[in-house]
Amino acid sequence: MDNSHKTTLSQLYPPIAYDVNGERFLMQCEVDGNAFDRLQSSAETLLQALHPQDSGTMLADWERLCGLKIDLSKNYQDRVKRVIIQLNAMGGLSIPYFIQLAEQIGYQIQIKEFSALQNDLPALGDVAQFNEVSSDHFIFIWRVTVLNGDDNIVYFRAGQSFAGDHLVEFGDPIIEDFFRDLKPAHTYCYFAYQQG
Template sequence: MRYKSTLSQLYPPVAYQVNGEQFLAQCEIDGNAFERLQQSAIDVLNVIEPETSRVMLADWERVCGIKSDSTKSYVSRVKQVIVRLNAIGGLSIPYFKRLAESIGYQIEIKEFSHLKNDLPDAGDVPIQNSPREQLGYMWRVTVLNGDDGIVRFRAGQSCAGERLTDFGDRIIEEFFRDLKPAHTYCYFAYR
């Protein structure tokens, strides 16, 4: 409505009937077009950052090489984009810790070494039937403040073939699976 009144004051009152019905209707139509143009400009300006991009978040995901998944919440999709943007590169433990902190996680990373006889505990699931040499390429990420999302099997609610207990924080786990060195195995523990 602010554009309608501004437009009506721009025309000279000598040449136009500024209080006329058709003149004011035309000013309203043109003013509505300017309102839409203004809102479009604000939307484009908001796309500069993933947090405010809303409907254009799919473009951020495309640029970052992330498959759009509309089943995820908007916040988790934004976090995934931010992680990918912050992932300049690196393989050190401090690098991964900083990256996890940038999306709100506090983690500890433990690298194992078969040369130092520093191996995972025998009860850890991933090491069963693993050759000793491969254990040196394994690391554990302990998530200190994640949502372990424990889901237990319940009669009448669960289906045959589902695990009795399933847990994990998909955001941090997908983040590590995407960025970890390809020859390593990474597993997660939650506190």
Template sequence: MSIEHKQVLAGLYPPVAYDINGEQFLIQCEVDGKAFDRLQQKATEVLNAISPEESGSLLADWERVCGLVTDLSLSYSERVNRVIVQLNAVGGLSIPYFTQLAESIGYKIVIKEFSPLQHDLPDPGDIGQFYGEPEDRLIFMWRVSVINGENNIVYFRAGNSCAGEPLVGFGDPIIETFFRDLKPAHTYCYFAYPVS
């Protein structure tokens, strides 16, 4: 409910002591009323900031509290999703925990852990990204397949792309950043975007 404080202020002064219809009095009430109007507007914004979805210009404070860097190149809804993921990330190391975390922001994923003892190895080329002796450390490697990540695949197009760009680029910075931040520090997590 919007209140014009100018009229409220004018009604607070006793008419015996003040000329409530005087020009200077009304100008002063208008100036003070606008200050109170702005204060009321800011108070409403702070009240709405109790949830990230409705925080408006105060979303940057949510990001700061969650330890996120404000990235203005992202849309408002993407920034809200980043905050919600961080708030929901109370901790866990299990596959169901990470799967549920991804589902909470609209991603369908499948996590694959590798076992060299069962001759269960990653795809060729994926091992090259893992530093050290990969054969000895495969138990610390896991793959996240983003099932609904088709929108994040960008193909090289003649006329639209430039020399030096990859033929296929893919990735989703939102889910990848959170997984890399939340995964156990001694593990290597990489992402796959299967094409259906």
């Protein structure tokens, strides 16, 4: 059974007033039917775009509306995660807010704030990456520890790694980019990854 609009249109006209088998009539029904078919397809695509995970080729529109850079080098699932994070990021500066934000995209994290007054400072190895930061500003440094970061740690392996590669590389650009975008502007945020 043909469900195209061409067939439907050709059956709408009364056969007494129109030659429903005529060549020109059928050509006109085909032209109009193709336009309605395209319109139907476009409407279905728009309906799917109501949710980022189902939006397909319209995901770039979600990214644009959320103020995200469209990065086609990332896979579809990562791009959807970034959009969902941005949509859920209504605002907040508390530790529970950031922990909840991470949980919504599948990360288990802990956040540590430091206090120079209590002599609670980052470890020396951590401080090394903040050479340009005055020790007075250590109170503005906080560490995000990703607890389920097993997949984000890559070790140097003989036969698989090359000269010049780091012995250990870790990081997750999805969570790191969003935390850097959403953190208070006067703070410094760094990441640690813990194997489960």
